[in-house]
Amino acid sequence: MNDFINEPLLELRRAPVRANLTEAMTALDAQLPWRVPVIVGGERRDEPSFTSHDPGTPDRTVAHVTAATPQDVDAAVHAAAHAAPEWEARGAHARAAILSRAAGELRGRRQRLAALAVRECGKPWAEADADVCETIDFLEYYAQQAIALEHADGLVQLPGERNTLRYAARGVVAVVGPWNFPLAIPAGMVAAGLATGNGVVLKPAEQSPACALAVVEAFHAAGVPPAALNLLPGEGDVGAALVAHPGVHTIAFTGSGAVGLEILKTAAEVRPGQRHLKRVVAEMGGKNCVIVDADADLDDVVPALVYSAFGFAGQKCSAAARALVHQRIADTLVERLHGAVDQLLIDQAERFGVDVPPVIEAAARERIDGFVRTAHEQGARVHQPGTVPAAGHFVAPAVIDGLPAGSRVTEEEIFGPVLAVESVASVDEAVEIVANLPFALTGGLFSRDPATVERVSRALPVGNLYVNRHITGAMVGRQPFGGNRLSGTGTKAGGPDYLLHFVEPRVVTEDTMRHGLVV
Numbered sequence: 313m314n315d316f317i318n319e320p321l322l323e324l325r326r327a328p329v330r331a332n333l334t335e336a337m338t339a340l341d342a343q344l345p346w347r348v349p350v351i352v353g354g355e356r357r358d359e360p361s362f363t364s365h366d367p368g369t370p371d372r373t374v375a376h377v378t379a380a381t382p383q384d385v386d387a388a389v390h391a392a393a394h395a396a397p398e399w400e401a402r403g404a405h406a407r408a409a410i411l412s413r414a415a416g417e418l419r420g421r422r423q424r425l426a427a428l429a430v431r432e433c434g435k436p437w438a439e440a441d442a443d444v445c446e447t448i449d450f451l452e453y454y455a456q457q458a459i460a461l462e463h464a465d466g467l468v469q470l471p472g473e474r475n476t477l478r479y480a481a482r483g484v485v486a487v488v489g490p491w492n493f494p495l496a497i498p499a500g501m502v503a504a505g506l507a508t509g510n511g512v513v514l515k516p517a518e519q520s521p522a523c524a525l526a527v528v529e530a531f532h533a534a535g536v537p538p539a540a541l542n543l544l545p546g547e548g549d550v551g552a553a554l555v556a557h558p559g560v561h562t563i564a565f566t567g568s569g570a571v572g573l574e575i576l577k578t579a580a581e582v583r584p585g586q587r588h589l590k591r592v593v594a595e596m597g598g599k600n601c602v603i604v605d606a607d608a609d610l611d612d613v614v615p616a617l618v619y620s621a622f623g624f625a626g627q628k629c630s631a632a633a634r635a636l637v638h639q640r641i642a643d644t645l646v647e648r649l650h651g652a653v654d655q656l657l658i659d660q661a662e663r664f665g666v667d668v669p670p671v672i673e674a675a676a677r678e679r680i681d682g683f684v685r686t687a688h689e690q691g692a693r694v695h696q697p698g699t700v701p702a703a704g705h706f707v708a709p710a711v712i713d714g715l716p717a718g719s720r721v722t723e724e725e726i727f728g729p730v731l732a733v734e735s736v737a738s739v740d741e742a743v744e745i746v747a748n749l750p751f752a753l754t755g756g757l758f759s760r761d762p763a764t765v766e767r768v769s770r771a772l773p774v775g776n777l778y779v780n781r782h783i784t785g786a787m788v789g790r791q792p793f794g795g796n797r798l799s800g801t802g803t804k805a806g807g808p809d810y811l812l813h814f815v816e817p818r819v820v821t822e823d824t825m826r827h828g829l830v831v
């Protein structure tokens with residue numbers, strides 16, 4: 313077993329575990345609101361202009377945040393560029409040691425960090441703790457991978473010739489992150505940039521700046537030079553200015569398809585003074601389908617679908633959005649899903665045992681409600697539990713069937729607790745539906761037939777396919793994660809190839825026969 317796999321808490325029912333987490337939350341609450349400054353070259357500019365909130369209690373401010381200006385963006389890129397050569401020159405072992413120390417810092421604050429993700433992003437405890445564990449895993453995994461990359465050299469050697477392959481840092485990495493994995497995803501992209509010797513500028517999501525600050529402080533406390541990691545809080549305009557900056561070499565983005573496409577366009581432009589092509593690593597959204605064959609065991613299918621579609625209120629790129637169910641069992645499955653959804657606990661993220669927490673913000677609730685309204689208008693059957701808490705951005709989980717072909721409910725990413733169930737005549741019909749989608753992120757299959765499993769596994773274009781289990785929760789190193797088609801650039805976070813996107817290969821060939829000879 314690898315030592316970078318930190319298992320999330322599975323013991324939330326135990327009273328001592330709950331007591332520790334409650335204590336961590338009480339301690340955090342006593343500190344709120346935080347202040348999140350711009351951090352450039354280690355200097356802090358703290359002039360708050362916006363706030364982040366608790367999605368379950370929007371009146372509770374989590375952080376007063378300073379939005380970066382265009383001057384901050386420029387200064388941050390220059391600081392990172394200036395710091396990068398010395399940071400790279402330390403070598404992979406030294407950088408890896410610092411990343412491992414940062415992982416240790418985070419491990420020491422595991423409960424407090426989980427509490428922060430609960431408060432700022434409405435993540436239930438188990439999800440928040442998994443986010444912390446994944447953060448630690450990314451740091452330790454990329455530390456190991458960077459060392460392996462430094463020693464990778466599989467070139468053919470002939471007598472009289474020495475061939476060397478070296479992976480050099482590309483320069484400045486701009487990291488633009490989402491709010492739904494407010495610790496692990498930004499930290500993973502930052503760690504990849506740093507492990508490979510780049511300078512990094514992080515623009516976190518505007519909804520989760522305090523989580524980003526906690527991550528940046530852990531890196532700095534562990535010994536990452538201040539200028540090698542800079543923090544630019546702000547909204548989309550800050551991200552746009554950062555990715556457009558001619559001093560940026562690599563853009564590591566995780567977020568929506570719309571923004572990802574915008575970034576890919578921006579990155580293609582070569583600006584005055586720019587002498588390199590920008591490389592973009594983009595992880596974007598999906599419309600993830602779970603295929604359920606007629607022989608599937610519904611006792612497995614129902615909890616897996618409910619967890620995949622409604623856990624963290626469906627706010628994962630990996631979440632189940634469509635169930636394509638063999639017609640022989642479709643009615644039974646829908647009935648059982650209705651029963652299961654009625655049992656879900658919809659409540660504040662901090663409540664132990666909660667199933668469906670609030671969604672991130674009012675605009676998200678309105679967007680999701682809009683999809684449910686569309687389903688009603690299109691004559692579909694919508695099943696939702698009757699009540700949700702009045703305060704906070706809550707959306708009742710919805711199981712929808714009877715949608716017309718081509719409905720936007722089945723075509724577009726909703727990013728909320730909505731599952732569309734569709735009856736299909738065969739697994740092959742379901743495979744065809746998935747094969748024709750523009751997205752290809754995660755997918756699922758329930759079947760007891762090994763031949764079906766083999767055939768479907770080969771046919772589906774998704775980046776991560778899960779068979780006879782839930783379809784979220786990829787683990788670093790075990791399920792390298794990322795999508796194909798319009799879901800992403802095909803890169804795999806937490807996988808053995810990921811760091812290659814942050815470096816440029818250089819080959820040196822030396823004629824060793826002539827060495828020392830006067831010709």
Ligand SMILES: NC(=O)c1ccc[n+]([C@@H]2O[C@H](COP(=O)([O-])OP(=O)(O)OC[C@H]3O[C@@H](n4cnc5c(N)ncnc54)[C@H](O)[C@@H]3O)[C@@H](O)[C@H]2O)c1
Pocket residue numbers: 488489490491492493497515516517518546547548549550551552553555566567568569571572574575595596597598628629630725727753793794795799800
């Ligand atoms: N594939 C994955 O691994 C993965 C993981 C998590 C989330 N996601 C996707 O992310 C989305 C949800 O996250 P979100 O709401 O934070 O996404 P988003 O695209 O709205 O925002 C992501 C980041 O981009 C910034 N941004 C916005 N406009 C920008 C612009 N024009 N230029 C540069 N940066 C800009 C935002 O400020 C934020 O920091 C969903 O679509 C989800 O599927 C994908």
Ligand SMILES: N[C@@H](CCC=O)C(=O)O
Pocket residue numbers: 492493627628629630783784785786787793
């Ligand atoms: N890597 C996460 C999803 C990230 C997107 O939100 C998972 O596998 O569930």
